[in-house]
Amino acid sequence: MKILEIKNLCKVYGDGETKVDALKNITFDVEQGEFVAIVGPSGSGKSTLMHILGGVDRPTSGEVIISGVDVGKLNETKLAIFRRRQIGLIYQFYNLIPILNVEENMTLPILLDGKKPDKALLRDLVGKLGLTERLKHLPNQLSGGQQQRVSIGRALMNHPALLLADEPTGNLDTENSKEIVSLLRKFNRENKQTVIIITHDDRIALSADRVITIEDGLITRDSKDKYDQYRLALDTEVSAS
């Protein structure tokens, strides 16, 4: 089942001298349960794409269809609700609310939606994320890795159709990065959670089922072939040395 369909997506920022064609005609589909890495140089349009997929920003033209819903046809209010229910977003800098504890941060999106948090799901997620002893802690009383685990928990509390992560390990050391990626993998495998992760880390890209490369606003490679991915990693190493 297709969970995401993107057709001829374009994004233009500004106009005149400051005009930037950030996305130039991007088309691809993602099946339910895929674990997709998006890679590419700085400024190539990865975060722009993620913001549009996450309903945080609108494209200049083209279509985004998530679970069969044409997101571009939703008005602002409906888009906000759709985003809250269908999309889990994870950022490099966690974006937790500093005055709310772990449990409150995780359940906030559900409460904002006027619903009661699923206590069993909360307990289950908190256990899997290793946060059981930290439920009443504030974000500034947690390590970076723990804060990122809270943001994963928050993103998963509403069973999102899509889990989108923009360099979720960009601010973490190697050990914590590995842990975050293996947690995302675990949720992907066990719950068929569809995951799209933007990363600069070759090891993460190599662990994905599929790697999409974006360069200068265009998809230049889209591969499920492991050997292709190794070749890509080698290419970048060679060009960096």
Ligand SMILES: Nc1ncnc2c1ncn2[C@@H]1O[C@H](COP(=O)(O)OP(=O)(O)OP(=O)(O)O)[C@@H](O)[C@H]1O
């Ligand atoms: N709000 C904005 N207004 C104008 N230009 C923007 C805006 N956001 C991004 N851009 C431009 O769009 C292009 C794509 O930016 P984007 O943030 O998507 O890149 P990225 O691939 O995520 O890069 P990085 O790996 O550094 O995070 C860049 O040239 C950037 O300068």
Ligand SMILES: [Mg+2]
């Ligand atoms: Mg970015």
